[in-house]
Amino acid sequence: MILELDCGNSFIKWRLIAATSQPALAGGVVDSDEQLLADVCHVDGLTLLSCRMVSVRSDEETAALRARIEQAFAVEVCSAQPVRELAGVRNGYGDFARLGLDRWLAVVGAYHLAGQACLVLDLGTAVTSDFVAADGEHLGGYICPGVPLMRNQLRTHTRRIRYDDAAAAEALQSLLPGRSTAEAVERGCSLMLRGFVLTQLELARERWGERFSVFLTGGDAALVREMLPQARQVSDLVFVGLALACPLS
Numbered sequence: 001m002i003l004e005l006d007c008g009n010s011f012i013k014w015r016l017i018a019a020t021s022q023p024a025l026a027g028g029v030v031d032s033d034e035q036l037l038a039d040v041c042h043v044d045g046l047t048l049l050s051c052r053m054v055s056v057r058s059d060e061e062t063a064a065l066r067a068r069i070e071q072a073f074a075v076e077v078c079s080a081q082p083v084r085e086l087a088g089v090r091n092g093y094g095d096f097a098r099l100g101l102d103r104w105l106a107v108v109g110a111y112h113l114a115g116q117a118c119l120v121l122d123l124g125t126a127v128t129s130d131f132v133a134a135d136g137e138h139l140g141g142y143i144c145p146g147v148p149l150m151r152n153q154l155r156t157h158t159r160r161i162r163y164d165d166a167a168a169a170e171a172l173q174s175l176l177p178g179r180s181t182a183e184a185v186e187r188g189c190s191l192m193l194r195g196f197v198l199t200q201l202e203l204a205r206e207r208w209g210e211r212f213s214v215f216l217t218g219g220d221a222a223l224v225r226e227m228l229p230q231a232r233q234v235s236d237l238v239f240v241g242l243a244l245a246c247p248l249s
Helices: 033-041 059-073 101-114 147-157 165-171 181-208 237-245
Strands: 002-007 012-017 024-030 050-055 077-079 118-123 126-132 138-145 213-217
Touching (some): 002 059, 002 237, 012 033, 024 033, 033 059, 050 059, 050 101, 059 077, 101 118, 101 126, 101 213, 101 237, 118 181, 138 181, 165 181, 213 237
Antiparallel strands (some): 012 024, 118 126, 126 138
């Protein structure tokens, strides 16, 4: 088995795959190194051969987690590193090391799957879009707050906006004008997200016509899925790029 890790600032997404195939055998999202080790250890029939990871944490935090994994499972950990070019994709940032590694690997993974120009939309706490030309040139992209950030900012800085997660989920059953605070906030944030996505599509069509692929990933991809019937929703897109950055034979 191969352990794959996507280490963000707050959470770690993990999955186990067989050495000879990609479908996940187990996986999850945890909020601490300790919980990661505990969850992996409890996988039935665990036989870990190697580990690869991408991390946007500090160098010290990343090194500490790598050491704990190597000690706990007696395997070597391969960590993705910033590069100018990978798997036919050329990093579009002037300082290529400044492009977030998770975002970079999602771009590389999408181009690998598409083999043509593509628009990559990652809808999570932050929302990112990236444009990759047919020849693999990364043309850059955009970053804006995602629904969780917009919601939390309104809850934090506006005293009268108070509602629970159940009310938030109920509010998204429709996009009609809200008749309660929860409905107004949740539907407003959702419509802002949709507006961003539609703008990205317009920009891609201005550049490529209809000759491009669209990829959706991230926790809020479902909020716009119906708008993009042509899109490929790939929840583990970062892991597709990680396998290219850290091939394990």
